[in-house]
Amino acid sequence: MPMIEIAHVSKWYNPTFQVLKDCTLDVAKGEVVVVCGPSGSGKSTLIKCVNGLEKIDQGTITVDGIRVDAPETNLPKLRARVGMVFQHFELFPHLSVTDNLCLAQMKALGRSRDQAVAKAMALLDRVGLKAHARKFPGQLSGGQQQRVAIARALAMDPIAMLFDEPTSALDPEMIQEVLDVMVDLAREGMTMMVVTHEMGFARSVAHRVVFMDQGEIVEDAPKAEFFGKPRSERAQTFLSRVLVASH
Amino acid sequence: MNYNWNWGIFFQPSPEGAGTYLGMLVTGLQWTVVTALCSWALAFTLGSIVGIVRTLPQAWARRLGDAYVELFRNIPVLVQMFLWFFVLPELLPQAAGMWVKQLPNAPFWTAVVCLGFFTSARVAEQVRAGILALSRGQSMAGLALGLTRAQTYRHVLLPMAYRIVMPPLTSEFLNNLKNTSVALTIGLLELTARARAIQEFSFQVFEAFTAATVVYLLINLVVVGAMSLLERRLRVPGFIMAK
Amino acid sequence: MFSDFDFDVIARSARYLLVDGLGFTLTLTALATAGGVVFGTLLALARLSSLPLLPRVAGLYVNVLRSLPLVLVIFWFYFLVPYIGQWTTGASRPIQVGAFWSALITFTLFEAAYFCEIIRAGIQSIPRGQIAAGQALGLTYAQVTTTIVLPQAFRTMLPVLLTQTIVLFQDTSLVYVISITDLLGAAAKVAQRDGRLVEMYLFAAAIYFVISLTASLLVKRLQARIAIIR
Numbered sequence: 001m002p003m004i005e006i007a008h009v010s011k012w013y014n015p016t017f018q019v020l021k022d023c024t025l026d027v028a029k030g031e032v033v034v035v036c037g038p039s040g041s042g043k044s045t046l047i048k049c050v051n052g053l054e055k056i057d058q059g060t061i062t063v064d065g066i067r068v069d070a071p072e073t074n075l076p077k078l079r080a081r082v083g084m085v086f087q088h089f090e091l092f093p094h095l096s097v098t099d100n101l102c103l104a105q106m107k108a109l110g111r112s113r114d115q116a117v118a119k120a121m122a123l124l125d126r127v128g129l130k131a132h133a134r135k136f137p138g139q140l141s142g143g144q145q146q147r148v149a150i151a152r153a154l155a156m157d158p159i160a161m162l163f164d165e166p167t168s169a170l171d172p173e174m175i176q177e178v179l180d181v182m183v184d185l186a187r188e189g190m191t192m193m194v195v196t197h198e199m200g201f202a203r204s205v206a207h208r209v210v211f212m213d214q215g216e217i218v219e220d221a222p223k224a225e226f227f228g229k230p231r232s233e234r235a236q237t238f239l240s241r242v243l244v245a246s247h
Numbered sequence: 248m249n250y251n252w253n254w255g256i257f258f259q260p261s262p263e264g265a266g267t268y269l270g271m272l273v274t275g276l277q278w279t280v281v282t283a284l285c286s287w288a289l290a291f292t293l294g295s296i297v298g299i300v301r302t303l304p305q306a307w308a309r310r311l312g313d314a315y316v317e318l319f320r321n322i323p324v325l326v327q328m329f330l331w332f333f334v335l336p337e338l339l340p341q342a343a344g345m346w347v348k349q350l351p352n353a354p355f356w357t358a359v360v361c362l363g364f365f366t367s368a369r370v371a372e373q374v375r376a377g378i379l380a381l382s383r384g385q386s387m388a389g390l391a392l393g394l395t396r397a398q399t400y401r402h403v404l405l406p407m408a409y410r411i412v413m414p415p416l417t418s419e420f421l422n423n424l425k426n427t428s429v430a431l432t433i434g435l436l437e438l439t440a441r442a443r444a445i446q447e448f449s450f451q452v453f454e455a456f457t458a459a460t461v462v463y464l465l466i467n468l469v470v471v472g473a474m475s476l477l478e479r480r481l482r483v484p485g486f487i488m489a490k
Numbered sequence: 491m492f493s494d495f496d497f498d499v500i501a502r503s504a505r506y507l508l509v510d511g512l513g514f515t516l517t518l519t520a521l522a523t524a525g526g527v528v529f530g531t532l533l534a535l536a537r538l539s540s541l542p543l544l545p546r547v548a549g550l551y552v553n554v555l556r557s558l559p560l561v562l563v564i565f566w567f568y569f570l571v572p573y574i575g576q577w578t579t580g581a582s583r584p585i586q587v588g589a590f591w592s593a594l595i596t597f598t599l600f601e602a603a604y605f606c607e608i609i610r611a612g613i614q615s616i617p618r619g620q621i622a623a624g625q626a627l628g629l630t631y632a633q634v635t636t637t638i639v640l641p642q643a644f645r646t647m648l649p650v651l652l653t654q655t656i657v658l659f660q661d662t663s664l665v666y667v668i669s670i671t672d673l674l675g676a677a678a679k680v681a682q683r684d685g686r687l688v689e690m691y692l693f694a695a696a697i698y699f700v701i702s703l704t705a706s707l708l709v710k711r712l713q714a715r716i717a718i719i720r
Contacts, residue, residue: 004458007249048387053387053390053391054311075390076390076393076394076395077393078391078399079390079391079392079393080392081393082391084388084391084392086384086388086391087384088382088384090382090385090387090388091384091387091388092388092402092403092407093407093483093485093486094406094407094410094486099375103392103394103402103403104389104392104393104394106396107394107398107402108392108393108394111391135484135485136483136484136485136486137485137486138483138484138485138486140484140485143330151446152392153392156392227482250573267692317703317706318699318708320702321660321698321699321702321703321706322660322695322698322699322702323660323661323663323664323674323698324660325663325664326663326672326674326691326694326695326698328690329674329678329687330691330692330695331649331683332625333525333687333688333691334687334691334692336672337688338688339689345719364662366634387573395678421557425558425560426559427559427718428559428560428561428562429559429561429664431561431667432666439559442562442565443565446565452569453569453570456562456565456566457571459562460554460562460566462558463557463558464554464557464558467557479575
């Protein structure tokens with residue numbers, strides 16, 4: 001059974017604009033799937049549907065056997081088990097780095113303050129930011145903030161991680177420090193769905209690459225196949241542009 | 248000007264029996280402050296609820312909140328005061344109406360309720376503006392971590408929203424305090440009413456109004472000073488407020 | 491609960507309420523807005539001027555008036571204006587100017603403090619480069635102000651000025667405290683005379699509500715249109 005199962009999902013923003021068109025995609029346990037495509041292709045919308053931040057109009061989404069789109073599903077409980085990292089970090093500016101990591105552990109998982117802090121410290125150490133534990137998000141660089149955001153998601157002991165363009169708001173010199181953390185995570189066997197244009201990341205750790213355009217999943221292929229010889233013309237054009245831009 | 252100044256008037260006994268004219272001003276100040284604080288507590292609570300409702304995803308809830316704000320914002324506060332004081336008891340079932348009319352300190356309670364609702368519409372505007380000033384990603388981040396919508400408001404959105412709108416909320420607090428003077432029309436013996444009474448008893452009109460003016464100015468200074476202190480204490484390190 | 495609601499009392503006194511009462515309210519609103527905007531503009535220019543002392547004096551005026559309840563200010567001027575009249579004309583006794591003039595002077599001077607802050611923000615929103623460009627063309631301070639700064643400032647702040655006018659419209663009801671027959675004053679008089687408080691105050695509330703709501707909806711529309719043009 002796949003960890004994330006997206007089946008025939010469609011979504012409309014208004015009666016005339018369809019953002020997602022019959023999207024089907026599975027992510028198996030321990031698998032790393034990179035989703036790419038031009039801006040406006042619906043990839044950010046799709047990943048936000050996985051934990052129910054965006055509602056879908058047709059189709060089903062199942063995470064660890066639980067239907068995300070069913071009205072009886074306890075969404076907060078499900079989301080607490082799925083980590084998400086945002087393009088603009090979205091750390092809570094009024095909370096210290098430690099408190100950013102502890103808030104949901106205490107409120108959503110019911111951990112004690114001591115447990116939460118211990119977990120937070122271990123994870124900050126892991127992303128190399130233990131020394132900044134008492135600072136506030138506004139006092140950190142973009143790359144540091146995004147690493148804190150990853151640690152915040154990991155603190156919930158997630159069964160899967162969703163990344164929504166985690167490096168596209170970063171200055172070029174800060175991208176690598178974030179990618180390094182993500183690569184480590186992938187190598188440890190974390191189930192990951194990653195929306196990104198970082199083809200270097202895809203090449204090194206992805207198992208499969210999904211290409212989206214105009215709300216459709218145009219291509220879904222194993223990494224080697226995708227980079228070797230994409231079947232669709234649209235993916236080929238996109239790939240040549242992105243690879244030229246990043247080298 | 249052939250006006251006879253007499254600043255000693257404040258130490259003369261007031262015609263109300265016990266105490267001096269100065270004593271009249273002091274009790275007036277007390278009523279002003281107590282009325283302002285009680286009505287603010289109501290306004291802040293109601294206004295926060297309505298402000299939050301106006302940012303919820305449900306369109307019907309937002310529209311209800313909008314209607315609330317329009318209702319209390321588009322009728323002059325003095326007219327609202329009369330509606331609460333003269334009209335409401337007549338429209339209630341007879342027993343309830345009688346109970347309201349016979350409340351001890353009726354002008355005070357009416358003023359608290361009236362100003363509470365009136366100011367709540369303004370507080371709601373600010374609270375809504377503060378929440379909307381935050382990026383949509385903030386509430387998404389809270390929800391994505393498994394917080395409920397209520398927890399997201401409580402721990403993520405509101406702490407920042409209140410910080411952002413602290414300056415306009417301070418002005419609303421002061422407006423509310425100034426509006427307590429409107430309650431003199433329904434017999435609340437607050438500061439302006441007492442200054443007016445001194446004028447009527449003693450004809451020392453300018454001394455009385457000068458004293459009240461000075462007191463209002465002092466209250467303003469104290470409130471503004473206290474709020475900027477509070478703002479500094481609640482400032483978030485590294486966070487730059489827009490504007 | 492409206493079984494003994496007397497609509498007739500409204501019909502009977504409609505002329506008094508709407509012509510005498512509402513007429514006074516609207517006249518006072520219009521004249522005080524005009525006066526307040528003119529005086530408020532002068533105050534704003536004074537607050538922003540580089541002359542010594544002038545910004546401070548204007549700032550003190552604005553901050554003091556904004557700290558006081560309007561009710562107190564109405565009382566102040568009600569008693570003060572006759573003395574000022576005596577002082578300026580050199581008459582031997584305080585000059586009774588009548589309730590209308592007293593109210594008009596009060597609202598003009600009081601609301602000018604609020605208009606001033608709006609206009610000041612409007613002027614400050616004009617990029618410095620605009621002023622520099624005007625000066626570079628050889629225009630004087632007065633010419634730059636009247637032909638470049640103020641026209642642009644008024645366009646951006648028009649919605650806020652109109653919103654303040656709606657506030658002023660509602661504020662005029664406070665002339666009740668010096669027994670003037672505005673809309674609320676007229677309603678109160680009929681209410682007392684005929685013992686019809688419920689009908690009269692609800693009627694007055696409805697009139698204020700309809701006018702304020704309509705005006706604020708129009709301002710919102712205007713705001714949207716200005717936003718598009720920019």
